[in-house]
Amino acid sequence: MKDLARFRSDAVARLREAVPGPAIVAASGGIDSTVAALLAQEALGDRAHSLFVDTGLLRAGEVERVEGFFAASHLSYRVLDAEARFLSALDGVTDPEEKRRRIGTAFVRLFEEEATTLHADHLVQGTIAPDWIESGGALRDTIKTHHNVGGLPKDMRLKVVEPLRDLYKDEVRALALYLGVPEHERQPFPGPGLAVRVNGPVTRERVARVRVANRIVEEEVDAAVATGRLPRPWQYFAVLLPVRTVGVTGDNRVYGEAVSVRIVESVDAMTATSMHPPADLLATIAERITRELSGQVTRVLYDLTDKPPATIEWE
Numbered sequence: 001m002k003d004l005a006r007f008r009s010d011a012v013a014r015l016r017e018a019v020p021g022p023a024i025v026a027a028s029g030g031i032d033s034t035v036a037a038l039l040a041q042e043a044l045g046d047r048a049h050s051l052f053v054d055t056g057l058l059r060a061g062e063v064e065r066v067e068g069f070f071a072a073s074h075l076s077y078r079v080l081d082a083e084a085r086f087l088s089a090l091d092g093v094t095d096p097e098e099k100r101r102r103i104g105t106a107f108v109r110l111f112e113e114e115a116t117t118l119h120a121d122h123l124v125q126g127t128i129a130p131d132w133i134e135s136g137g138a139l140r141d142t143i144k145t146h147h148n149v150g151g152l153p154k155d156m157r158l159k160v161v162e163p164l165r166d167l168y169k170d171e172v173r174a175l176a177l178y179l180g181v182p183e184h185e186r187q188p189f190p191g192p193g194l195a196v197r198v199n200g201p202v203t204r205e206r207v208a209r210v211r212v213a214n215r216i217v218e219e220e221v222d223a224a225v226a227t228g229r230l231p232r233p234w235q236y237f238a239v240l241l242p243v244r245t246v247g248v249t250g251d252n253r254v255y256g257e258a259v260s261v262r263i264v265e266s267v268d269a270m271t272a273t274s275m276h277p278p279a280d281l282l283a284t285i286a287e288r289i290t291r292e293l294s295g296q297v298t299r300v301l302y303d304l305t306d307k308p309p310a311t312i313e314w315e
């Protein structure tokens, strides 16, 4: 996409045409939905109601970071605290596709409640091309039902408007830079959040555990990037595995869980290559995770698989 100014004015015109009244804007704090929300705000003014949902499945410090990010992007928004609602929607669910459907439904029901109050008929969201391609929208099998595409309930009342649905990530990043969005190089974070990084059952305790592991991976990789020891990866994160594994702390045998660390390079998430970070970086990550989650996580693994045959996320 060469002409960003043209894309912006066309997108604003299309939004004005598509949305005659108030609209709910699903703003996750990621680049895609922030760009979509800014276009909606430009097109609809105060008829655009950007809502940031705290699902309880976010990374450490995410709510504060997103609030700062929206303020710096000049986006008006509201935060909705919905942790209890999302954890109860996920209670007992282990299948990844079912997790996405439950999360998609929980988002939509929450937005529908808000829409009733605001008299809105439309939902603007930042879906981009790989989301619907991977959800089976084109001539492909479903790889993952992205929660914001195939994960939406069939009976949803709101009409969905997707101003970025033909763009790829590199194009959205260019647009974000053009619109003055800070941090346009930030790593992607899946909409279903830590629920798809807790393999197996999602409980408050397991989410808290993977949140600590993710924070450690982010801190250590960010530090390695800052000192030039590692090129900036596309994504870097931790996954809590549904296996128990024996460890020792002091004189005690501990039956803990295992964490897998994933650090990948990619251009558009359609394919990805597992990176080979310095061994001491991985050792530091493993040491910190097992120490800061002592008695809970007893083993840390590094994922060497490319996409394909794997996907970037484990679920």
Ligand code: XMP
Pocket: 100, 134, 143, 144, 145, 146, 147, 148, 188, 189, 190, 191, 192, 235, 269, 270, 307, 310, 311, 312, 313, 314, 315
């Ligand atoms: P996979 O795991 O399919 O992921 O290789 C490709 C990219 O998409 C992100 N991802 C998601 N994003 N909702 C999202 O908004 C989802 O359900 C979802 N699943 C994966 C993933 O982090 C990667 O950047």
